[in-house]
Amino acid sequence: MKYLAGLTAIAILAGSAAAYAAPPADAAAGAVVFKKCASCHSVDPSGKNGLGPNLRGVVNRKAGSFAGFNYSPAMKASGQVWNDKNLARFLAAPRQALPGTKMIFIGLPNPQDQANVIAYLKQNGAAKK
Template identity: 45%
Template sequence: MLKWVVAAGLVLALPAVASAQDAANGKKLFTKCAPCHAVGPGAKNKVGPELNGILDRAAASVEGFAYSDALKKSGLKWDDANLHKWLENPKALVPGTKMLFPGVKDEVERDDIIAYIESFNADGTNK
Protein backbone atom coordinates (compact mmCIF):
# COMPACT_ATOMS: atom_id res chain seq x y z
CA MET A 1 0.00 0.00 0.00
CA LEU A 2 2.73 2.43 1.01
CA LYS A 3 4.71 1.53 -2.12
CA TRP A 4 1.69 2.24 -4.24
CA VAL A 5 1.16 5.66 -2.66
CA VAL A 6 4.82 6.60 -3.18
CA ALA A 7 4.75 5.45 -6.81
CA ALA A 8 1.54 7.36 -7.52
CA GLY A 9 3.04 10.46 -5.90
CA LEU A 10 6.09 10.25 -8.15
CA VAL A 11 4.00 9.92 -11.28
CA LEU A 12 1.92 12.93 -10.31
CA ALA A 13 4.94 15.02 -9.35
CA LEU A 14 6.97 14.40 -12.54
CA PRO A 15 5.09 16.53 -15.08
CA ALA A 16 5.17 19.56 -12.76
CA VAL A 17 8.92 19.25 -12.24
CA ALA A 18 9.54 18.81 -15.96
CA SER A 19 7.53 21.91 -16.89
CA ALA A 20 9.29 24.09 -14.31
CA GLN A 21 12.65 23.04 -15.78
CA ASP A 22 11.42 23.68 -19.31
CA ALA A 23 10.35 27.20 -18.40
CA ALA A 24 13.69 27.88 -16.70
CA ASN A 25 15.56 26.78 -19.81
CA GLY A 26 13.07 28.71 -21.95
CA LYS A 27 13.92 31.85 -19.98
CA LYS A 28 17.56 31.47 -21.05
CA LEU A 29 16.58 30.76 -24.66
CA PHE A 30 14.32 33.84 -24.64
CA THR A 31 17.51 35.90 -25.03
CA LYS A 32 17.02 35.09 -28.76
CA CYS A 33 13.68 36.91 -28.63
CA ALA A 34 14.46 39.65 -26.11
CA PRO A 35 15.98 42.16 -28.58
CA CYS A 36 12.46 42.44 -30.03
CA HIS A 37 10.02 41.12 -27.42
CA ALA A 38 9.23 41.67 -23.75
CA VAL A 39 7.21 39.33 -21.52
CA GLY A 40 6.37 39.42 -17.82
CA PRO A 41 5.51 42.28 -15.45
CA GLY A 42 5.30 45.66 -17.17
CA ALA A 43 6.17 44.24 -20.62
CA LYS A 44 5.89 46.83 -23.39
CA ASN A 45 5.87 46.57 -27.17
CA LYS A 46 9.35 46.83 -28.70
CA VAL A 47 10.30 45.92 -32.28
CA GLY A 48 7.75 43.13 -31.72
CA PRO A 49 4.61 43.05 -29.56
CA GLU A 50 4.71 42.13 -25.86
CA LEU A 51 3.92 38.44 -25.43
CA ASN A 52 1.95 38.22 -22.17
CA GLY A 53 -1.07 35.91 -22.32
CA ILE A 54 -0.17 34.75 -25.84
CA LEU A 55 -1.59 31.23 -25.48
CA ASP A 56 -4.90 30.85 -27.35
CA ARG A 57 -4.98 34.56 -28.21
CA ALA A 58 -5.81 35.63 -31.77
CA ALA A 59 -2.74 36.63 -33.78
CA ALA A 60 -2.09 40.36 -34.17
CA SER A 61 -4.29 41.38 -31.23
CA VAL A 62 -2.01 43.48 -28.99
CA GLU A 63 -3.44 46.98 -29.02
CA GLY A 64 -1.17 49.73 -30.26
CA PHE A 65 1.24 47.46 -32.12
CA ALA A 66 1.64 48.00 -35.88
CA TYR A 67 1.41 44.47 -37.22
CA SER A 68 2.03 43.50 -40.83
CA ASP A 69 -1.07 43.06 -42.99
CA ALA A 70 0.06 39.48 -43.51
CA LEU A 71 -0.22 38.63 -39.79
CA LYS A 72 -3.44 40.63 -39.39
CA LYS A 73 -5.06 38.65 -42.20
CA SER A 74 -3.65 35.30 -41.09
CA GLY A 75 -6.67 34.38 -38.96
CA LEU A 76 -4.33 32.40 -36.73
CA LYS A 77 -4.89 31.58 -33.09
CA TRP A 78 -1.74 31.04 -31.02
CA ASP A 79 -2.32 27.54 -29.78
CA ASP A 80 0.62 25.28 -29.08
CA ALA A 81 0.77 23.81 -32.61
CA ASN A 82 0.74 27.23 -34.31
CA LEU A 83 3.33 28.64 -31.92
CA HIS A 84 5.61 25.74 -32.87
CA LYS A 85 5.16 26.35 -36.60
CA TRP A 86 5.70 30.09 -36.12
CA LEU A 87 8.83 29.75 -34.04
CA GLU A 88 10.28 27.12 -36.36
CA ASN A 89 9.94 29.38 -39.40
CA PRO A 90 7.79 32.53 -39.15
CA LYS A 91 7.95 33.29 -42.88
CA ALA A 92 6.81 29.80 -43.85
CA LEU A 93 3.70 30.10 -41.67
CA VAL A 94 2.94 33.74 -42.56
CA PRO A 95 4.59 34.87 -45.79
CA GLY A 96 5.06 38.65 -45.58
CA THR A 97 5.39 38.81 -41.79
CA LYS A 98 7.70 41.48 -40.44
CA MET A 99 9.13 39.20 -37.76
CA LEU A 100 12.61 38.94 -39.23
CA PHE A 101 13.74 35.86 -37.38
CA PRO A 102 15.19 32.71 -38.93
CA GLY A 103 13.45 30.45 -36.43
CA VAL A 104 14.40 27.90 -33.79
CA LYS A 105 14.89 24.54 -35.51
CA ASP A 106 15.17 22.43 -32.32
CA GLU A 107 11.74 21.23 -31.19
CA VAL A 108 12.78 20.83 -27.54
CA GLU A 109 14.12 24.38 -27.49
CA ARG A 110 10.84 25.64 -28.98
CA ASP A 111 8.91 23.70 -26.33
CA ASP A 112 10.98 25.33 -23.58
CA ILE A 113 10.54 28.83 -25.01
CA ILE A 114 6.79 28.27 -25.29
CA ALA A 115 6.66 26.91 -21.70
CA TYR A 116 8.39 30.11 -20.57
CA ILE A 117 6.13 32.59 -22.36
CA GLU A 118 3.06 30.56 -21.38
CA SER A 119 4.02 30.91 -17.71
CA PHE A 120 2.76 34.53 -17.73
CA ASN A 121 -0.85 35.70 -17.50
CA ALA A 122 -2.17 38.43 -19.81
CA ASP A 123 -1.35 41.04 -17.11
CA GLY A 124 2.25 39.84 -16.85
CA THR A 125 1.90 38.08 -13.51
CA ASN A 126 3.12 34.50 -13.12
CA LYS A 127 0.58 31.70 -13.49
Protein backbone atom coordinates in the same frame (compact mmCIF):
# COMPACT_ATOMS: atom_id res chain seq x y z
CA MET B 1 17.12 -8.38 -36.24
CA LYS B 2 16.94 -6.74 -39.64
CA TYR B 3 13.22 -7.39 -39.68
CA LEU B 4 12.81 -5.77 -36.24
CA ALA B 5 14.80 -2.69 -37.26
CA GLY B 6 12.54 -2.33 -40.28
CA LEU B 7 9.47 -2.48 -38.09
CA THR B 8 10.89 0.17 -35.79
CA ALA B 9 11.54 2.48 -38.73
CA ILE B 10 7.95 2.04 -39.88
CA ALA B 11 6.70 2.82 -36.36
CA ILE B 12 8.79 6.01 -36.23
CA LEU B 13 7.56 7.14 -39.64
CA ALA B 14 3.97 6.49 -38.64
CA GLY B 15 4.54 8.45 -35.44
CA SER B 16 5.78 11.53 -37.26
CA ALA B 17 2.61 11.63 -39.32
CA ALA B 18 0.43 11.59 -36.19
CA ALA B 19 -1.04 14.70 -34.55
CA TYR B 20 1.39 17.27 -33.20
CA ALA B 21 2.73 16.26 -29.81
CA ALA B 22 5.14 18.66 -28.15
CA PRO B 23 8.14 17.24 -26.34
CA PRO B 24 8.15 17.63 -22.54
CA ALA B 25 8.84 21.28 -21.87
CA ASP B 26 11.12 23.09 -19.45
CA ALA B 27 10.17 26.71 -18.77
CA ALA B 28 13.51 27.50 -17.13
CA ALA B 29 15.33 26.40 -20.28
CA GLY B 30 12.73 28.42 -22.18
CA ALA B 31 13.81 31.56 -20.33
CA VAL B 32 17.27 31.04 -21.79
CA VAL B 33 15.83 30.52 -25.28
CA PHE B 34 13.78 33.71 -24.83
CA LYS B 35 17.02 35.72 -24.77
CA LYS B 36 16.94 35.32 -28.55
CA CYS B 37 13.55 37.02 -28.59
CA ALA B 38 14.21 39.69 -25.97
CA SER B 39 15.87 42.14 -28.34
CA CYS B 40 12.41 42.61 -29.89
CA HIS B 41 9.90 41.21 -27.39
CA SER B 42 9.07 41.71 -23.75
CA VAL B 43 6.73 39.82 -21.42
CA ASP B 44 6.56 42.88 -19.19
CA PRO B 45 3.17 43.28 -17.44
CA SER B 46 3.20 46.97 -18.38
CA GLY B 47 2.35 45.80 -21.89
CA LYS B 48 5.10 47.75 -23.56
CA ASN B 49 5.94 46.86 -27.14
CA GLY B 50 9.40 46.75 -28.64
CA LEU B 51 10.29 46.06 -32.23
CA GLY B 52 7.84 43.20 -31.78
CA PRO B 53 4.56 43.08 -29.83
CA ASN B 54 4.45 42.45 -26.10
CA LEU B 55 4.20 38.69 -25.55
CA ARG B 56 2.70 38.62 -22.07
CA GLY B 57 -0.28 36.28 -22.30
CA VAL B 58 0.33 35.51 -25.97
CA VAL B 59 -0.52 31.80 -25.57
CA ASN B 60 -4.13 31.33 -26.74
CA ARG B 61 -4.33 34.96 -27.87
CA LYS B 62 -5.54 35.74 -31.38
CA ALA B 63 -2.64 36.50 -33.72
CA GLY B 64 -2.11 40.17 -34.46
CA SER B 65 -4.44 41.37 -31.72
CA PHE B 66 -2.27 43.11 -29.13
CA ALA B 67 -3.54 46.68 -28.83
CA GLY B 68 -1.14 49.39 -29.87
CA PHE B 69 1.14 47.27 -32.05
CA ASN B 70 1.34 47.89 -35.77
CA TYR B 71 1.25 44.35 -37.20
CA SER B 72 1.91 43.35 -40.79
CA PRO B 73 -1.20 42.80 -42.92
CA ALA B 74 -0.17 39.12 -43.14
CA MET B 75 -0.25 38.73 -39.36
CA LYS B 76 -3.56 40.55 -38.99
CA ALA B 77 -5.12 38.41 -41.72
CA SER B 78 -3.77 35.08 -40.49
CA GLY B 79 -6.83 34.43 -38.34
CA GLN B 80 -5.04 31.95 -36.12
CA VAL B 81 -4.94 31.60 -32.36
CA TRP B 82 -1.55 31.12 -30.74
CA ASN B 83 -2.03 27.62 -29.37
CA ASP B 84 0.98 25.35 -28.88
CA LYS B 85 0.80 23.90 -32.35
CA ASN B 86 0.54 27.22 -34.19
CA LEU B 87 3.26 28.78 -32.08
CA ALA B 88 5.64 25.89 -32.70
CA ARG B 89 4.98 26.04 -36.43
CA PHE B 90 5.52 29.81 -36.60
CA LEU B 91 8.60 29.82 -34.38
CA ALA B 92 10.26 27.02 -36.33
CA ALA B 93 10.51 29.23 -39.42
CA PRO B 94 8.53 32.48 -39.15
CA ARG B 95 8.80 33.69 -42.72
CA GLN B 96 8.01 30.29 -44.21
CA ALA B 97 5.08 29.71 -41.86
CA LEU B 98 3.64 33.20 -42.42
CA PRO B 99 4.83 34.79 -45.65
CA GLY B 100 4.77 38.58 -45.32
CA THR B 101 5.40 38.65 -41.59
CA LYS B 102 7.65 41.43 -40.40
CA MET B 103 9.20 39.21 -37.74
CA ILE B 104 12.72 39.01 -39.13
CA PHE B 105 13.99 36.08 -37.12
CA ILE B 106 15.65 32.97 -38.48
CA GLY B 107 13.54 30.65 -36.33
CA LEU B 108 13.94 27.90 -33.78
CA PRO B 109 14.34 24.67 -35.77
CA ASN B 110 14.74 22.52 -32.66
CA PRO B 111 11.32 21.27 -31.38
CA GLN B 112 12.72 21.18 -27.85
CA ASP B 113 13.59 24.91 -28.00
CA GLN B 114 10.11 25.64 -29.33
CA ALA B 115 8.43 23.66 -26.54
CA ASN B 116 10.62 25.25 -23.87
CA VAL B 117 10.02 28.82 -24.99
CA ILE B 118 6.27 28.15 -25.25
CA ALA B 119 6.35 26.84 -21.65
CA TYR B 120 8.12 30.05 -20.65
CA LEU B 121 5.46 32.14 -22.42
CA LYS B 122 2.74 30.19 -20.60
CA GLN B 123 4.37 31.07 -17.30
CA ASN B 124 4.15 34.70 -18.27
CA GLY B 125 0.50 35.52 -18.22
CA ALA B 126 -1.11 32.98 -20.51
CA ALA B 127 -4.88 33.28 -20.52
CA LYS B 128 -6.66 30.31 -18.95
CA LYS B 129 -8.37 28.10 -21.51
